[in-house]
Amino acid sequence: MAILKNDKSPNFFAPFGPTMGYFKMPTEMINFLNESMDKKLDDFSDYLVGKVSQELHFDKETRKYASEKLFNFVVDYHQYTKNRNSFGEHNLDLNKKPYLDVTAAWFVRQFENEYNPMHIHDNCTLSSVGYLKLPEGIDKEWEEDYKDHYPANGHINFVYGSTGLYSCSNFLVKPQVGDFYIFPSYLFHGVYPFYTKGERRSFSMNMTFSMV
Numbered sequence: 001m002a003i004l005k006n007d008k009s010p011n012f013f014a015p016f017g018p019t020m021g022y023f024k025m026p027t028e029m030i031n032f033l034n035e036s037m038d039k040k041l042d043d044f045s046d047y048l049v050g051k052v053s054q055e056l057h058f059d060k061e062t063r064k065y066a067s068e069k070l071f072n073f074v075v076d077y078h079q080y081t082k083n084r085n086s087f088g089e090h091n092l093d094l095n096k097k098p099y100l101d102v103t104a105a106w107f108v109r110q111f112e113n114e115y116n117p118m119h120i121h122d123n124c125t126l127s128s129v130g131y132l133k134l135p136e137g138i139d140k141e142w143e144e145d146y147k148d149h150y151p152a153n154g155h156i157n158f159v160y161g162s163t164g165l166y167s168c169s170n171f172l173v174k175p176q177v178g179d180f181y182i183f184p185s186y187l188f189h190g191v192y193p194f195y196t197k198g199e200r201r202s203f204s205m206n207m208t209f210s211m212v
């Protein structure tokens with residue numbers, strides 16, 4: 001049990017709720033993944049929850065590449081969370097070795113009018129989404145959309161718990177090429193449709209992390 005010690009006043013803190021991690025992918029990584037996708041692959045879209053056109057497995061090389069590139073960030077996420085959830089009492093045990101098991105990894109090709117309903121990811125503890133491509137001209141659509149009180153086109157919506165006073169239960173993320181997010185696998189998320197012709201390409205990786 002973590003015990004909160006407040007030694008600073010005034011102070012605001014957010015002790016509840018899951019941690020999200022954000023990482024900006026380098027251009028070289030975006031290019032590698034886009035090329036790997038373009039070469040591709042065996043379609044397994046029938047097995048996934050989405051209403052999107054195509055969801056395609058990473059091959060072995062792509063999975064290895066992506067896990068290596070993201071490894072340090074995933075370790076930092078666990079370090080941050082362990083420290084935060086214990087109010088600074090605990091850190092990762094550096095005498096042990098971090099181990100990342102990527103249980104599934106796939107590209108998602110979403111086109112105009114398609115959507116991905118609210119879902120969670122199974123068989124892992126941590127999931128993720130990274131953005132590789134957006135339809136040309138979607139900024140124009142967003143310009144209009146943002147005049148509305150609730151812009152959402154092509155955005156991903158994360159939901160946790162239910163609304164209460166002084167608590168945030170859901171938020172939207174506007175996809176940008178190169179942006180990568182990790183989050184606990186039980187976190188509900190879904191993607192709204194957009195209407196600009198073209199491809200919104202992302203990828204997801206399901207992972208489990210341990211110190212061995």
Ligand SMILES: [Fe+2]
Pocket residue numbers: 119120121189204
């Ligand atoms: Fe998902």
